[in-house]
Amino acid sequence: MPDPLTTLETAADVTTFQVLDAEGRRRESPGGEPFAPYVAELTDDLVRAMYRDMVLTRAFDAQATSLQRQGELGLWAPSLGQEGAQIGSAHALRRRDYVFPSYREHGVAHVRGMDLSLILPLFRGTQHGGWDVHTHNFHLYSIVIGSHALHAVGYGMGIQRDGDVGTGETDRDRAVVCYFGDGASSQGDVNEALVFAASTAAPVVFFVQNNQWAISVPAATQSPVALAQRGSGFGIPSVSVDGNDPLACYAVSRAALDRARSGGGPTFIEAVTYRMGAHTTSDDPSRYRASEEEERWAAKDPISRVRRHLEAEGVADQEFFAAVDHDADELATFTRDRCRAFAAGGAVEMFDHVYQAPHPLVAADREEFVAFENGFADADATGGAA
Template identity: 55%
Template sequence: MTQQPGFGPDLVEVFGPSQRDGGPDLVQLLTPEGERVHHPEFDHDFSAEDLRGFYRDMVLTRRIDTEATALQRHGELGIWAQLLGQEAAQIGAGRALRPQDYVFPTYREHGVAYCRGVDPLNLLGLFRGVDHGAWNPNDNNFGLYTIVIGAQALHATGYAMGIQRDGDVGTGDPERDAAVIAHFGDGASSQGDVNEAFIFAASYNAPVVFFCQNNQWAISEPIERQTRIPLYQRALGFGFPGVRVDGNDVLATYAVTQAALQRARDGQGPTLVEAYTYRMGAHTTTDDPTRYRLSDDVEHWKLKDPIARVEVYLKRNGLADDAFFDGVKQEADELGHHLREGCKALPDPKPMSMFDHVYAEETEELRVQREGYAAYLETFEGAHS
């Protein structure tokens, strides 16, 4: 059989050993060994307080994920989307935001939600099935979780075009100029919605950052099956810059995302940030990753743990003492208790509440449906509306 061009050894060149570790273009400020390095374009000065804050945020975010996974295993949640190993990508991006910036998440942005002040119990309520996400997006500029894969990229682009037309971009006022960030994974990058969002964002120079957490697995589909080039290079085909950052390096993720957001706020248009990381856990709690990936790969990425490298750096440079680490552990334990007890105490929704937030103003069709369902419930003894 004649080999077709582009389907042979060249695939190894693109996804060879160096590429699997991020490749030569990877932006990194803290190595897996906890060594501080510098980058000519994305360097940043971090105070000891900044570093301790990043560590604390990642530890607490991991505890949210651990507790939610355990709650699902005990039948308290219907499902949970794990983020184990992706804490640096989320905390770095979340802490780079300004209050006026707006976030459009997927269903896995638990760390970003934490950064925006969303009570983790609200996340559990969604996965427990007692609400659709009980937080108000207007309170913290953090949108509701999006289950439809890639849809949020279009939502983000439209919102970005809106604030652009409202005059909230490029004014030079740091308290007014705003940007939008859309989170999605490598699997969603293959969706038409994401690519359509790229086209609109480029065409209208929209102030949006597309933040792709490339955890290398679209459920069971490896990244090699989805793209022939690194994802960040796709941006050039749409006419805007792309950058690949070490997604297990919270310092680099913060610096790159901050720069991309500021570029958007200044009116310079969209950027694609590819946070190169690894999904240490399952896609969701219904998934068994041992069926499609090698344990050697998981062990390789354990050595790149985002929390461990910051801990090493803090200890090696005398920036945090035992009291600090003990305090973070105690805070994580208290958070775990809060989530366990709070999850079990979440009230079941009233049946009629499903009609409350369908439209801003009730339509005639919805009114008929509401009244019909209310009449149906009345046929049951002890029914509650």
């Protein structure tokens, strides 16, 4: 299959790739459409699966937001409105591909097969991570904005050196995808990662979810040009995609991942979407953006868009939608109950997973901390006399 990304050109006006319009109607693909082979992979079963995954992700996200408001979580980063970008791109991944998320990629975690409740201990403050990253090739959330882009490129360079790129063997070739937001694109770590990825042809897909707001700073302030043009400055093929169209996100991500696995190097994807809720639950978006803007983007909701498409095509009935809603309700109940059951262990646990292998300095710190804690117990036993 020819590399569709080699046909992309840098231009002042960036065309955003789209399969479904805001009403859920399928666009007529012009002749020679570079992503057409991947659009052809979008079967009815796959689109139905995407719809279900988006609905379940939103149910989990809404429940986690409510739990934070009730004092069960210390903080939460909602993904409301960004389900299309996450679910569409995640379905393009293969099992051996590796994901480096930021801190709101709940939909990607779900598609990778992870128990979403395992995300909650991080925000509840009972664990530093919460899951085994190797089980689903889904790394821990990165709270430090943009720092994980360097980790993603380093991992990609490791894949190269392991010989797992460009072999032509489907079960061997791998790629890395790094998710971050428009705000993170201004971070030094991200730009350094782009330099290393370009110079080493690392098999990394940089997937930027441009949700229009870096907390209270609009995307137009972040960059005078479309974010999709930034990759070109590093010599990385770049593309803009409608982030509220999961079908388009799938096609573009499939092309970029195939390119990375074959040894073609990195790709920069800007998924144009919208953060329909707050940046985190400590944020009040009404202080910096207009309700008219929110209403305009709400009309582009990815879940509503795909539902209208499925109904118009006659490939999903009310029984299907009712079953999805039932599963979403069950997930919400499970999330609520599981969250309240998470309790913190002893403080000594902070030393248990600092490194993969035992480390003498960490072991010494652990012993000193245990002795420190035991000192309080001794004082209590002697009535305060240590």
